[in-house]
Amino acid sequence: MKILIIVLSVAFFTALSFTALAAVPTEEGLLKNLNNAGIPGNLITVKAMVQNSSPAVGTVTEAEASKADYYKFVLSIENPNVVSLFQVTYSNSQMQNNQIRAVKYIPDLLTAIKREKTPEKGMFYAVMMMLTTNRSQGVEAFLEKSGVQIVRNKNILNEDKMKLLRTYRTYLANNKGKGDANSPLNPADPQNKAKVLELFRANTFQRSKNIELTKMENEFLWKADWKSVKGYFTNEERRLRMMEYISGDATVKLEAKDYILFNGTNELPKFILFKDSRGQTTKMQILSLDTKNNREKKLAERYEEARKIVPATNSGETSYSFLF
Numbered sequence: 001m002k003i004l005i006i007v008l009s010v011a012f013f014t015a016l017s018f019t020a021l022a023a024v025p026t027e028e029g030l031l032k033n034l035n036n037a038g039i040p041g042n043l044i045t046v047k048a049m050v051q052n053s054s055p056a057v058g059t060v061t062e063a064e065a066s067k068a069d070y071y072k073f074v075l076s077i078e079n080p081n082v083v084s085l086f087q088v089t090y091s092n093s094q095m096q097n098n099q100i101r102a103v104k105y106i107p108d109l110l111t112a113i114k115r116e117k118t119p120e121k122g123m124f125y126a127v128m129m130m131l132t133t134n135r136s137q138g139v140e141a142f143l144e145k146s147g148v149q150i151v152r153n154k155n156i157l158n159e160d161k162m163k164l165l166r167t168y169r170t171y172l173a174n175n176k177g178k179g180d181a182n183s184p185l186n187p188a189d190p191q192n193k194a195k196v197l198e199l200f201r202a203n204t205f206q207r208s209k210n211i212e213l214t215k216m217e218n219e220f221l222w223k224a225d226w227k228s229v230k231g232y233f234t235n236e237e238r239r240l241r242m243m244e245y246i247s248g249d250a251t252v253k254l255e256a257k258d259y260i261l262f263n264g265t266n267e268l269p270k271f272i273l274f275k276d277s278r279g280q281t282t283k284m285q286i287l288s289l290d291t292k293n294n295r296e297k298k299l300a301e302r303y304e305e306a307r308k309i310v311p312a313t314n315s316g317e318t319s320y321s322f323l324f
Contacts, residue, residue: 027150031136105303120322250277262289
């Protein structure tokens with residue numbers, strides 16, 4: 001019985017904390033892609049179709065698809081402290097070896113984001129890292145380059161409420177179902193009880209000063225204002241909806257649309273619309289997502305093999321400003 005009470009009290013404590021977190025979004029919470037499930041493996045493969053001056057979402061014709069480029073992004077999290085990227089460009093949707101046009105290997109994606117000088121590439125790969133691996137470090141690095149450091153959850157924690165919850169958890173573990181007469185949530189003095197209940201219902205985290213609920217067209221979104229960077233997230237799921245970078249006359253914008261489950265477990269937006277600082281608009285359509293444990297060759301080996309297939313005349317340059 002005692003074990004059951006302890007389990008129930010811990011479950012209560014955890015559920016209460018997450019409920020409070022869900023009610024009041026924090027910067028750290030928004031950037032951890034919390035609506036996505038945990039990654040069931042250490043190798044993530046995303047296939048996508050990319051085209052400039054793209055037509056309206058969902059209206060790609062067969063002729064237009066033939067003019068598109070096709071990409072495979074393979075992200076490895078075999079090393080828990082590093083995200084590696086193997087990127088392959090194809091000339092055809094079949095994505096066969098004889099259709100490889102270019103390959104790139106980034107052994108440490110976070111370091112690459114920190115070193116990247118263009119906001120287009122920095123923003124795209126930071127968001128890609130967040131959406132595929134549920135890690136916030138890439139976006140945090142992108143923000144830090146703009147002079148912004150997010151406020152950590154531990155720094156906006158309501159310590160008085162947490163002390164009350166810890167006391168209540170101890171009470172549940174030791175009470176053994178004897179009633180709530182001595183419960184810290186039920187003091188005898190009416191004034192003290194009112195104060196305790198008010199604290200119990202208070203937010204676990206203080207509201208971030210730079211986050212507010214706003215309406216964009218017909219959609220309510222959480223807006224995170226990070227000075228030159230602004231992020232917009234859906235009201236309930238906290239999915240990234242849009243990120244915008246503005247510096248002087250330059251504006252870079254990424255929009256994520258139509259999130260769906262690709263592998264039955266993990267979600268990605270079906271479409272990513274990207275507008276670079278030159279005003280060029282590009283549409284990326286996610287074709288598939290696969291997650292598994294790598295039992296084959298390391299990414300560096302795959303890159304070396306694929307590099308031998310790339311035509312000698314290929315310069316390695318891409319026509320898309322936001323891609324390596």
